[in-house]
Amino acid sequence: MIWINQILQGILLGGYYALIAAGLSFLFGVMRVINLAHGSLAVLAAFLLLVIDHWLGISPFVGLLLMLPAMALVGVVFQLGVLERSLRGGVLIPLLATFGVSLLLDNILFALFGANTRSFASHIGTLSYGSWAINRSIDISQLDALIFATALGLLGGMHLLLTRSQLGRMIRATAIDADAAALSGIDPRRVRVAAAAMAMMMVGIAGAALGMRSSFEPYAGGAQLIYAFEAVVIGGTGSLWGTLIGGIVLGIAQNVGATINPHLSQISGHVVFLLVLVLRMRGAGGLLGDLRRKIRRQPMAPT
Amino acid sequence: MNQNYSIERGTSKIRILLAILLILVAGLAAGPLLLSANDLDHLIVLFIYIILAIAWNALAGYGGLVSVGQQAFFGIGAYAAIRLSYYGMPVYLALPLGGVAGAAAAWVASLFMLQLRGGEFAIGMWVLATLIQQLVSLDPLIQGSTGTSLLVLNHFSPAARRADTYWLTLAVLLGLLGLLFLLLRSRQGAAMQAIRDDEEAARSVGVAVAPTKRLVFVFAGFGAGMAGALWLAASITFQPGTYFGVQWTAYMIFMVLVGGIGTFEGPILGALLFFALETMFGATGVWYLIGLGAAAVGFALFAPRGIWGALEARMGWRLLPVGYRLVLVPESQHDAAASAAVQFDSHA
Numbered sequence: 205m206i207w208i209n210q211i212l213q214g215i216l217l218g219g220y221y222a223l224i225a226a227g228l229s230f231l232f233g234v235m236r237v238i239n240l241a242h243g244s245l246a247v248l249a250a251f252l253l254l255v256i257d258h259w260l261g262i263s264p265f266v267g268l269l270l271m272l273p274a275m276a277l278v279g280v281v282f283q284l285g286v287l288e289r290s291l292r293g294g295v296l297i298p299l300l301a302t303f304g305v306s307l308l309l310d311n312i313l314f315a316l317f318g319a320n321t322r323s324f325a326s327h328i329g330t331l332s333y334g335s336w337a338i339n340r341s342i343d344i345s346q347l348d349a350l351i352f353a354t355a356l357g358l359l360g361g362m363h364l365l366l367t368r369s370q371l372g373r374m375i376r377a378t379a380i381d382a383d384a385a386a387l388s389g390i391d392p393r394r395v396r397v398a399a400a401a402m403a404m405m406m407v408g409i410a411g412a413a414l415g416m417r418s419s420f421e422p423y424a425g426g427a428q429l430i431y432a433f434e435a436v437v438i439g440g441t442g443s444l445w446g447t448l449i450g451g452i453v454l455g456i457a458q459n460v461g462a463t464i465n466p467h468l469s470q471i472s473g474h475v476v477f478l479l480v481l482v483l484r485m486r487g488a489g490g491l492l493g494d495l496r497r498k499i500r501r502q503p504m505a506p507t
Numbered sequence: 508m509n510q511n512y513s514i515e516r517g518t519s520k521i522r523i524l525l526a527i528l529l530i531l532v533a534g535l536a537a538g539p540l541l542l543s544a545n546d547l548d549h550l551i552v553l554f555i556y557i558i559l560a561i562a563w564n565a566l567a568g569y570g571g572l573v574s575v576g577q578q579a580f581f582g583i584g585a586y587a588a589i590r591l592s593y594y595g596m597p598v599y600l601a602l603p604l605g606g607v608a609g610a611a612a613a614w615v616a617s618l619f620m621l622q623l624r625g626g627e628f629a630i631g632m633w634v635l636a637t638l639i640q641q642l643v644s645l646d647p648l649i650q651g652s653t654g655t656s657l658l659v660l661n662h663f664s665p666a667a668r669r670a671d672t673y674w675l676t677l678a679v680l681l682g683l684l685g686l687l688f689l690l691l692r693s694r695q696g697a698a699m700q701a702i703r704d705d706e707e708a709a710r711s712v713g714v715a716v717a718p719t720k721r722l723v724f725v726f727a728g729f730g731a732g733m734a735g736a737l738w739l740a741a742s743i744t745f746q747p748g749t750y751f752g753v754q755w756t757a758y759m760i761f762m763v764l765v766g767g768i769g770t771f772e773g774p775i776l777g778a779l780l781f782f783a784l785e786t787m788f789g790a791t792g793v794w795y796l797i798g799l800g801a802a803a804v805g806f807a808l809f810a811p812r813g814i815w816g817a818l819e820a821r822m823g824w825r826l827l828p829v830g831y832r833l834v835l836v837p838e839s840q841h842d843a844a845a846s847a848a849v850q851f852d853s854h855a
Contacts, residue, residue: 212541237626238625238626238627238629238630240575240626240629240630241682264514268769286804289808290807290808291810293807293808295571295625296567296571296573296768296811297807297808297811298626299573299625299626299629300573300760300764300803300807300811301803301804301807301808303575303757303760303803304800304801304802304803304804304807306797307799307803308797308799308801308803308804309800309802310800311793311794311796311797311800312797314793315794315797320639325709355654392838410828415518416813426633426753429630429633430630430633430634433630433631433634434634437631438625457776466642467536467645470637470641471638471641471642474634474635474637474638474641477639478619478634478635481619481622481623484618484622494629500752
């Protein structure tokens with residue numbers, strides 16, 4: 205029964221990883237840039253929410269209504285100030301520039317807020333500890349369920365937006381070929397600004413979830429970037445639903461590892477990530493693609 | 508127009524420069540006889556920074572591989588030295604073997620990590636560094652995040668220890684510089700510089716991209732591993748969180764980016780600059796780090812070739828002959844403008 209519980213909790217934890225990975229995956233999908241400042245931006249969002257709550261004395265859920273537009277603005281500034289310029293500089297420059305931004309953000313947050321760890325757990329009432337008992341040994345945390353549902357809603361909403369809306373079509377066109385998109389009357393620069401603003405709002409939601417389900421401090425960004433990246437790679441780069449699967453696999457791996465030995469929680473997550481990398485080497489389609497090709501090559505009956 | 512031309516590796520000033528370099532090296536080698544303990548400690552730190560910068564530049568500048576996880580090899584170098592000396596190996600043999608351990612780990616990692624592209628490789632290396640840190644922390648000898656010390660070094664007198672560490676660091680630095688110099692002048696070096704300039708184009712003219720990248724990756728792992736072992740020799744204590752910290756990569760990126768990525772001389776200049784900045788502003792703590800971050804963003808966006816790259820492009824400077832220069836000699840010999848050398852390698 206303990207294993208069923210651990211796997212269930214792992215799936216729920218995967219919801220958080222999918223949430224933190226969504227912005228990274230989306231930005232990569234649109235601009236082919238891996239944003240090394242992703243984790244630091246999520247921590248920035250959490251601190252923004254902290255400041256808003258502190259000043260106005262409102263619930264973090266109401267505070268989100270102010271924090272998310274602020275993050276969209278951060279996205280516009282980030283796109284115009286850093287990404288747009290670095291995109292012209294080849295493969296290395298976006299990595300170096302975004303890594304510099306993460307160094308800058310982490311240390312500015314440290315200078316402003318110090319090393320204390322913060323959390324919204326005491327600001328969200330019973331939600332931080334409330335749970336539903338499924339049976340004697342399985343409880344589902346209400347907050348974890350909410351975060352999982354948010355991840356589902358966010359990924360589903362993004363899917364609808366990208367496939368059904370005018371903006372979604374423009375974003376996809378720009379992602380596939382910006383020059384061709386420009387020929388058909390799209391301004392790729394503006395589309396990328398819109399995409400960056402959307403990505404930073406996703407990062408904002410993830411930052412809020414981080415602060416509610418656990419704690420954060422100015423240097424917490426690196427670990428969040430690593431989790432997000434692992435979820436994206438495990439699930440297959442560039443696919444939104446793959447990101448959810450990747451997050452769930454990562455969550456299960458960490459929880460199962462922790463059940464075997466508390467030291468193994470992080471380690472087993474990283475090992476699963478590396479295993480996926482090694483399996484992916486077997487071909488573009490990964491292990492499953494390889495298997496499928498083998499089956500096709502061997503006909504059922506001799507000819 | 509029928510032009511004669513000749514190909515030369517460097518300008519005639521190279522010989523003067525080499526003489527100056529030899530005198531400088533001789534002076535540095537005599538350091539422990541002339542300098543105070545404090546000066547020696549500072550020089551050891553500076554040499555380690557230069558080693559780190561050379562190693563990261565080889566990887567990013569020549570291999571086109573931006574890694575945010577080179578602290579993995581820095582930590583492995585120090586950890587291997589501690590482990591080997593614990594098994595009873597003489598400590599000044601264990602330290603260089605730390606570098607070998609870094610190279611070996613890089614070779615193993617190259618089997619799967621080099622499949623990754625661009626940003627995937629960058630963060631993938633960070634994941635690997637985190638994993639190795641967590642595995643090293645499980646070793647009872649290291650005592651989790653508390654860490655341990657290379658206590659064997661306390662058997663030596665402080666003065667002898669300092670001099671030995673200084674000479675070992677200087678030897679490693681000169682060895683790596685010499686190795687990179689010879690590598691860049693070799694066939695492999697031509698391949699490395701071709702990949703730096705355009706990977707696809709290099710592949711299309713028959714450069715073996717994968718083996719060349721692996722060579723560069725192992726070289727960078729060796730350099731970072733050596734740097735870690737030497738840092739251990741200088742500071743004696745080992746804590747996984749410090750040695751496997753991402754700040755090492757931040758320093759490497761700063762030095763290489765500001766000095767000039769993909770040049771031989773740039774990283775040395777960057778390390779000197781970084782060392783000077785740290786001496787002046789390191790005490791301001793977080794503001795110093797904010798300054799480093801801002802400078803890294805600024806250079807990446809507005810001066811991606813760094814200080815040396817800009818000087819080289821403007822002045823045609825080249826201290827060490829690692830490329831080729833094509834000198835045009837027109838039939839009208841008195842044409843003064845003809846002495847302008849066309850640089851054949853594509854730094855410009």
